[in-house]
Amino acid sequence: MSLLAPEQRTRAFRWLALGLVLAAAFTFIPMWAPLVLAAWVAVMAKPLLRKIAKALRGRHRAAGVLVLLLVLVMFVPLVLATLSLVSGAIDLTKKIAQSDGARSALVSLVSSGDSSDVSEPLELLSPSRVMSLVKEHGTQIAGVLGGVVGAASTALLGLFVFVYAVYVFLVDGDGMYAWLEEHAPLQVTDTRRIVAAFHETGRGLFVGVGLTGAAQGLIATITYFALGVPRALVLGLLTCVASLLPSIGTALVWVPVAVGLAFSHRLGASAVMVGVGVFAIGLIDNVLRPIFSRFGKLELSSFVLLTSMFGGLAAFGPWGLLLGPLSARLAKEALQIVREQRSAAADPVEKRGLQTTGDPVAPLDEPEREQT
Numbered sequence: 298m299s300l301l302a303p304e305q306r307t308r309a310f311r312w313l314a315l316g317l318v319l320a321a322a323f324t325f326i327p328m329w330a331p332l333v334l335a336a337w338v339a340v341m342a343k344p345l346l347r348k349i350a351k352a353l354r355g356r357h358r359a360a361g362v363l364v365l366l367l368v369l370v371m372f373v374p375l376v377l378a379t380l381s382l383v384s385g386a387i388d389l390t391k392k393i394a395q396s397d398g399a400r401s402a403l404v405s406l407v408s409s410g411d412s413s414d415v416s417e418p419l420e421l422l423s424p425s426r427v428m429s430l431v432k433e434h435g436t437q438i439a440g441v442l443g444g445v446v447g448a449a450s451t452a453l454l455g456l457f458v459f460v461y462a463v464y465v466f467l468v469d470g471d472g473m474y475a476w477l478e479e480h481a482p483l484q485v486t487d488t489r490r491i492v493a494a495f496h497e498t499g500r501g502l503f504v505g506v507g508l509t510g511a512a513q514g515l516i517a518t519i520t521y522f523a524l525g526v527p528r529a530l531v532l533g534l535l536t537c538v539a540s541l542l543p544s545i546g547t548a549l550v551w552v553p554v555a556v557g558l559a560f561s562h563r564l565g566a567s568a569v570m571v572g573v574g575v576f577a578i579g580l581i582d583n584v585l586r587p588i589f590s591r592f593g594k595l596e597l598s599s600f601v602l603l604t605s606m607f608g609g610l611a612a613f614g615p616w617g618l619l620l621g622p623l624s625a626r627l628a629k630e631a632l633q634i635v636r637e638q639r640s641a642a643a644d645p646v647e648k649r650g651l652q653t654t655g656d657p658v659a660p661l662d663e664p665e666r667e668q669t
Contacts, residue, residue, distance in 0.1 A: 330616040331455045333623065335462030337499030338367070339470055346467055360467035380652055487634050494596075494630040498623045501595025506602075509586045510540035513547050513578050520573045524566045528553060540582070541603055547578050601625055 325332065342363055349359035466473070474492070481488045517535025526532065532550060539546040551574040558567035595602065602622055610623020 328455065328458050330619065331459035332462055333619065335459050337496070338463050338468055339466035340496050340499060341503065342467065346495065356468055360464050360544060363467060364464045367463065368460060433453065435493050490630055490634060493625065494626050495623070498595060499625045502619065502622060505586070505589050506541065508589045509581065509612065512581050512585055513540045514582065516577050517551060520570065521554065524558065524570060524611070536578070541606065547582070548574060550610040551578065595622070595626065597622060597626055
């Protein structure tokens with residue numbers, strides 16, 4: 298016979314359940330980034346999934362087609378672009394670091410390298426040079442290769458989890474969400490609001506922030522290519538990242554490029570760069586950003602968004618760019634729910650009115666409820 302009262306046994310089991318849930322959550326922490334990305338992608342792809350499922354007469358087939366398109370459209374170009382960007386970024390950093398002053402750095406920004414820069418990597422890859430490096434730095438090279446292999450294995454594992462999770466969320470996401478809504482230790486309306494804030498963060502980052510930055514980076518990259526600026530892809534990526542700063546962010550990249558062109562006695566190209574920067578790239582920020590925000594509005598101020606990104610980057614590494622805004626948005630929604638519950642509890646009249654007229658927060662509509 299148990300020495301504990303029924304209330305004590307219930308309380309003890311709840312603590313046990315909490316410990317088991319935390320332990321299970323801890324096992325998912327290493328894979329949180331691909332899982333969060335997969336959930337966001339599945340949510341945004343849900344309308345397209347329904348259309349393809351009708352044509353193919355099957356949800357599983359439609360999910361497989363979407364995943365295949367995702368791999369072909371997103372990851373293949375991403376890998377190729379990354380290989381090109383890494384070499385270009387290294388070359389650009391080296392040139393700026395070797396500049397004598399600000400004027401020289403701006404000129405090097407728009408000038409191409411000489412032939413010695415091209416022949417140096419070929420000499421490093423010669424068999425004799427490779428053998429000498431192995432003899433002199435064998436231990437260090439083995440350590441570096443081990444780190445590279447480990448990073449590549451982690452990246453491949455994350456990619457596999459992401460692709461598989463997208464497929465699962467597309468096929469079984471509705472059932473998973475229904476189970477979560479039924480078993481979460483929250484009120485149904487509170488669970489829906491937290492899930493809606495999670496979905497809003499993904500749409501806001503991908504649509505409201507990502508598409509605006511991608512459009513500005515694309516126009517900037519095309520302009521850099523047209524003006525003959527070397528390392529145009531690297532500069533275009535920097536322009537895209539700088540677009541996180543509203544209004545003046547992209548100018549931190551294209552203005553130095555324009556000044557460097559002027560210092561290189563290419564005044565016409567400099568004037569074109571200024572014109573595109575002010576009237577094209579700037580116009581996107583003022584016109585497209587509000588349009589994209591209608592479909593992916595993130596309920597965070599620009600200051601909180603940028604600070605949470607940088608803070609997440611410093612605390613959690615590259616994936617902190619997503620975890621920072623997600624944590625801030627979920628914390629904001631949770632605090633709003635607590636405030637509303639406290640206000641309702643402090644006003645019995647309002648509380649009785651809420652019990653008779655319904656919840657103070659309208660539940661999500663049916664499409665949102667079906668999301669992953």
